[in-house]
Amino acid sequence: MKNLKYLVLGVLFGVILTKSEVVSWWRIQEMFRFQSFHMYGVIGSAILVGMVSIQLIKRNRLKTINGEEISLTDKKYTHGTWIGGLIFGLGWALTGACPGPIFAQLGSGVAGATVLLLAALAGTWTYSALRDKLPH
Amino acid sequence: MLDFLRQPWPWYVAGPLIGLTVPALLLVGNKALGISSSLRHMCAACVPAGIPFLNYNWRAERWNLFFVLGITIGGFLGYRVLGHPDTIAISAETVRDLQAQLHLTDFTGLLPRELFALENLLNWKGWVFLVLGGFLVGFGTRYAGGCTSGHAISGLSNLQWVSLVAVIGFFVGGLLMTWVIYPLLF
Secondary structure, eight states: OTTHHHHHHHHHHHHHHHHTTTTOHHHHHHHHTTOOSHHHHHHHHHHHHHHHHHHHHHHTTOBOTTSOBOOOOOOOOOHHHHHHHHHHHHHHHHHSOOHHHHHHHHHHTOTHHHHHHHHHHHHHHHHHHHGGGSOO | OHHHHHSOOOHHHHHHHHHHHHHHHHHHHSOOOOSTHHHHHHHHHHOOTTOGGGOSOGGGGHHHHHHHHHHHHHHHIIIIISOOOSBOOOOHHHHHHHHHHHOOOOOBSSSOHHHHSGGGGGSHHHIIIIIIHHHHHHHHHHHHTOOIIIIIIIIHHTTOHHHHHHHHHHHHHHHHIIIIIHHHHO
């Protein structure tokens, strides 16, 4: 089962998201109202550790545990980057959840998370269907 | 140790652990952290409907679906098994603002029941917070090409300026909702 390792990493990730309360609507409101350092601390230190790790991987030309090359692809800019970003931001402040936290909330037993997930899937599907007509 | 795990984790413990997920996924199988893609894979697997953007080999990205299944199990373990205080200790100012502006009275749970309980689907609140909110998250993340994990954590860690644009967009959208649209809604 080569996918088992991703399941395990997902479990750890989900526990961390939940125990640090970043899956909570209250914490997101606190962040957008600039009334606590918590969310900024979590996101900021995560980026810092991620950045140092990627530099170490690149400089030492590390390979995966199976000996494959590690290749990082560059993200491509489109107008969707900021238009979509704005749209997601509006939804983030409403639901207090980005996609990861929706799954964690689902597991924690929040009934509304089922609706959030279905609505998010509907949003992704609608974007996919309208993609050619949207500015990019 | 177990007592420590049961407490809410401070940012300086959780943040670095989230950051370590980036190299962990790379070292384990050359995978880039990104969660919103899972929504696309689910659409492609269940309702492709002949849409070109949903017509690709999603099976090759199955790892991502295992990852989000893991997050779901992690949410159960973190909240139900390890246990968590019933009320999230947010700042007193936020409590005061939410009481005054959104007329919230029940501060228990991960999210306010007064907005997110399923019964709210019988009034406008459920449709705005659950349905419209979720829709915007799914639509916006795919349009932007990533969410908080793919752009903010993974993208910025890899010094992608595109991700910086996206994250500024996330933030401006969130501030607009919180400071401009919320006062209009309530």
